[in-house]
Every structure is written in structure tokens, then in C-alpha cells.
Amino acid sequence: MGRKLLLDKAHIEGIRHYDVYRREGGYRSVEKALKTMSPEAVTEEVKKSGLRGRGGAGFPTGMKWSFLAKPEGVPRYLVVNADESEPGTFKDRYLMEFIPHLLIEGMITASYALGSNTSYIYIRGEYWWVKEILEVAVQEARNAGWLGKNILGSGFDCDIFVQPGAGAYICGEETALIESLEGKRGNPRIKPPFPAVKGLWGCPTVVNNVETIAAVVPIVNDGGDEYAKIGVGKSTGTKLISACGNLNKPGVYEIEMNISVEEFIYSDEYCGGIANGKRLKACIPGGSSVPILPANLLLKTAKGETRMMNYESLSDGGFATGSMMGSGGFIVMDEDQCVVKHTYTLARFYRHESCGQCSPCREGTGWMEKILLNIENGKGKMSDIDLLWDIQRKIEGNTICPLGDAAAWPVAAAIRHFRDEFEWHVTNPSDALKGNYGLANYAKPLEVAVPTA
């Protein structure tokens, strides 16, 4: 059994409530930090842990914290990004819903390290019941003296507010989130300046993912070195993975960084294999915005090494043979799934969610969606495939925020790895229209040896 640092206690009856959480050792990290450590020492432990942001980009958290500007007389803010709107990603919801005090505990400790007296949880509006759970937990923490003035007599004041969003994926992008938190339209800001210098209300701000902040608790409790012992290289600790699609056991799993992809899909401890005895065709391993991988490249890297669940192995060093760890949304497709259809669905999502500020994303996402719908419905032309390729190429890297890239990558990877499937749709229009994909005839899924142990 892999070690669990975040969800180890999530199953305990009543852990959602303060008394049980505290009885199980909760809030020790706050005690330790506020009574025995300086804010800098907390940041130092986070640096030592090698923790990387769990929101998608994987930027080292300790380094991000140390970039925070500290001008005299200006407040600083910690904002927890609980917007979680990436299709396929639902791990933060699980954590907040079942063990909300873990997030709050992590926030108090992180706020202490950053010198933030007011911290926010920006949660997607659709998680209304999770918001209510968090609000109860915040109030419990406040009643128990973990929030408010002069916490534990340390002289440190901190309060936490929960703010729901209004249902826009783009508000998960950190600068759009800040705009939205300020009560404005959630358009991403142009960087620089980065939030660490000019964030919420023009003040230095750190935006971190829910899981990132929760991980601060075990890091402070057990020390950064202990955390760094789990995993490999620059991928340390544990990671929450939300697995979905054609799996026997979809769900949220906490894995030790560096188990193999094969183990994650096929072992009974995790996803228990592909549902209905079908074969694996493809997988989007890190949330909908990352490139799709066909089965053969999912289990092995281009060099023929076993593909591991860590940042480096999944990305194959940035080559087209890899994908990304992203936010840990693991979407699995069996042999009956149509890649063209899924690519269209994703394109539709990104078109809908583009904020519309910059021309390549605004116009390009809509164009890609329409072409993909045509191809999917057997109304496409061969030249459409090259056109799609060209459009995604003109969006990627040319936009204000990474949503443009997030819209381009899935299309690029689908064409790169499954071009024959796109061509089949063009050459077999009536079958495509009827949904008779004839999948067995092209894009052959890989035979995978199912581990027996």
C-alpha cells in the first residue's frame, strides 16, 4: 500500500468536524509553526520538501513563496484556488468535501509563512455544498481559536473567507481569479506584473491550489526532508489523481509520486483495470488540457522505459511523445471511444470558456470547434485536418494566458497520434454520421499485458 499523507484520515467517521479532526492530530502544524518556527523557517521546509504546485503548472511552491514581495505597510494575501473546473479533474473537491480542516490548517500555516492576515478560498460556484462544508469548518476553526487575532498568543492574526465563483473555467487562471475576487469580470491580467508583486487589490499575493496548501500540513509536521523522500527527482511527495473514463474503479486516489502508469491503471489498489474487459486505447493523463497519449506511448516512453506517474516521465522531457502531469485528471478511453468525438467535446468546452480577450483564442477556439463538429459528423474534408493543425499552431503560444495553449494542445495531440481516425471520418461520412465508428479497423488499440500480481 502506498503511503497517504492527505487522505489517510479522510475515511474516519466525523472527520469533517473539528472535534474529530483535532482528536486525530489536526492543527499540529499550526501549533508547531506558530510556537517553534519563524515564517522563513516554514518556507524553508516547503522548499526542502520539493513540493510543486498541484494546480497544473508544477511550479516549485517554496520558490513561489520566496518571490512574494514584502513592501512595508502593504498587506499580503494568500488565495487558495479551489475553482477546479478542468474537465477530468475533481480531486480538490474530494479533499475539501471529506477533510475540509486539512485545507484550513494548511492555509493558517501557509498564511503565517507568507504574512497574510486575510486569506481567501476561491471556490467554483457549482461546488455550493462544498462551500457550505468549508464555511462550517472555518467557523469551527474560528470558534476554537485557530483563526482571529493573536492566534496561540503568537501575535499572528489570520482570518479566512470563502468566496464562490460564478461558473467560469477561466476564473481558475490565477490572475482572472484575482480579478473575479475583486468583483470584476474574470479576464486574465497581462503578466508581468505577477501576483507575487501586484495581485489582489494591487498587493503581493500567492495563489495556490487546494492540494498544494493541504500538503503543507504533513511537510511542517514531519519536515520537508521526510516529504522529499517520497517520489523521485523533482517529483516528490504524494499526488491526488482523479481517475475517470472506462475504468473499473474510477475515483480519487492518493499515489506516491513515481508508481508506474500501468500499476495505476491495472492494479486493484487503484483503478482496477479497464471496464468490461475492454482494451485500453488512449489516456489524457493530466486533465483535459494536456495532450492525449495512445496506449503504447502511455505505458512506455519514447525511449522504451516504463512510464511513471511523475512530472518528468509523463512529459517525456517536453517531446511530442509525452504529455503532462497537469492537475492530475486521469481520463481513460477504451477501444470503443472515438478520439474525434472527444476532441470535439473538448474544443467545445474551450470555445465556451475562452474569455474572449485575445483574438487567437477568441476566434481560433470557435473555428476549431466548428471544423471538428463537421469532421465528427462526416461533413469534413481532408484539408480540414491540416487546417485544424494550422489553427492550433497559430493559437499556441500567442495568447495572453495558457487557456489558448490548453485549447490547442488536445487538438494537436489528437491529430498527431490519431490522424488515421480523422481521415476515416472524412472518407466514411455516412458511417461517421451514424456513429458506426468501425474502430477495430483503424487506430488499433494496444494489447497490454495485464499485471497479475
Added chain:
Amino acid sequence: MADEKKLFTVTIDNITVEVEPGTTILQAARKVGGDVAPPAMCYYTKLKDSGGKCRTCLVEVAAGSAADPRPMPKLVASCRTNVMDGMVVKNITSDRVIDARNGVVEFLLINHPLDCPICDQAGECHLQDLSYEHGKGASRYEFKRRTFDKHDLGPYIQLHMTRCILCYRCVYTADQVTNERKHGILMRGDHSEIATYIEKSLDNDFIGNVIDVCPVGALTDRTFRFKNRVWFTKPVDAHCNCDKCSGEVQLWMRGDEVLRVTARKDEWGEVKDTTKGETGWICNTCRFERKKASDWVIEGPSHVNRHSVISQGHYENGVKPSETIKKVMGGRDPKLLMNIKDVSEVNQVELSEIKGAATSESFKQLKKGN
């Protein structure tokens, strides 16, 4: 002696300039001028925080600075990226830039009809120029375009949402120049549109400036619409005593008629500072109400770039050629075979006196009124 400021050296398309720290790549390139200056559809010098959106000004940074000469991996928006000492920038000398810019123009033209023949902005439109420079004869976009009804935003301004490229300039103008903003962007992505909050009209004293900042013909002056092609008019600098603004304007005249009044603009199409050094935004009264030559003190012809379409038929310091017909005809006046005013109705009315757009309807009404 005042402290000497350290200047940054930046090389753009192999031309080196010195600029003050804090200057953007775009402004540095404008210092050089010509083709080295990237096109800009959303950036506007006088509007704080504008820029970064349209992506027409993307450039390649081949070397970040003298201290760190590594290239920047992505193209950057020159209007929002500051220069560093020793920076090397490629604009038209970069194939990547040209390719990306072609792409941006193609994207912009998806939902912007090239209806220049009937658009009031023709001849002054940055997108028209861009589409000539970077566009193609045909579009690869085969789907239905966005359609909208034309929308009157109060008595003076009409919105053609089909032409809007969502540059946000008018929103920033309303925010920063007027004391109340009643319009903004509604919806997201390719559904975004400029809209007012529940059909409000735009009626602030300075709201007319949104027309000037609009880089395309999406916001039009209802008192000028369809009265003339801009290259048939001649711009002159003029001023008046105005209690709301500086009164320093440009009149767009045909003969003695004032067909349109705008703020004075610089070579980048952006509002100039007044002679007192303030930003030369003008008030609605100057723009929409003072349409007689006698309302103004005319200073002389405006300077117009030689390459602009407006420069045709526009003479500065011109000397009127002397009349030769009478001379060759032995002192006799030529015999007029047809007086155009007798046959063409157009010449029977003063265009400037038509309230609103010059359409066949308004034209007939004016005739009746005569």
C-alpha cells in the same frame, strides 16, 4: 547639471535606438518608425492598461538583454513588454512574427467583414491596412459569421457590432475619460459583444471619444455617417473657446462645409496632446454640435502622412495654380455647357445641415424643408 539618465540600447530589426528605461518595445520601435513599428490594434498610448489583447504587435525577442542574452521562448506583445538594455528584437525580420501576424489577421477577419466600400472608417482603418499587408484574398473560414443588428447608443453614436474586434479601447475610454461607463463587454469568447447595461445610451459629455479610439468602423458618428468618403474631405486644424474641453480639434471639410469634427491625431492614429500639454480628448459639443465653419477659428491644413489615403487631394502649403483658360481664350470666359448644380440634387443641399446620416430619406426631407 541635472543627473544624466542612463538610457537603454535596443536593436529592432537591426536598427539600434536609445530609449529611457520603462519604454515598451512598441514605443521604442515607433521611435524608429516605418515598418519597424509593429501594428497595434488594441494598444492606445493615452489609455492606461490598454494593449496586450489583439496580438497584432507580437515580436520576437532574440536576446533578452546584454546581461542575459537568451532569447525569449515565446513571441511577446511589444505593446506590453518593456525593453531591457541590450535587447535584440525582430519584427519584420522574423518569419515567426510574420507567420503569427498573418494568423492574427486571419482570426480578426473571421468576424469582421471587409465592407470598406460602405464603412465610414474606410481610409482610416488599421484593420484595412493590416488586411492588405498580411491578409489573403480568400478566407479559409467557411462558417456563418456573427450577425448583429446595428444599435444606436444614444443620439450620436451607432454601434456596428459585426465590425467590432473587441479591442476594449472604447471601454477603457469610457472608464478613464468620462466619469461614468455605461457599456462594456458582455458574454465570453466568440460570443463576447460590446453592450450597454440594459440598453442604456451613452450620453456623457466626453463619450464621443470612443468613436475616435475605435480602430475599426464599429463605433460610428451618427452626425457624419455616410456623408462622405474621408479621402474626399480635407482635414484642417481649428479651435474654439470651449468651456468643457480645450476646443482644439480637426475639422473634416468639403469646400466650406464642416462634415465631421474629431480630436487631433498623431501619426499612429492616437489623440495628440493639446498645445497646453493635456491629452486632447474633445467634448461632445465640439464634436457633434459645432458643424459650421463660423463656429471655429481655422488654423490651417492638418499635417497628413504622405502614405495615407487622406493625403490625396490634400495640400499643405499648396499654391493655387493660376487660371489659364481665360488667358488662352483671349480674355474670354469659358462658356458653361452644363451647371452641375442644376442637374444634381446632391449639390442642392448642404450635407453638413443634414441631421444624422446622409441617407436618401434624410436627403429628401431636407429638400422638402428647403
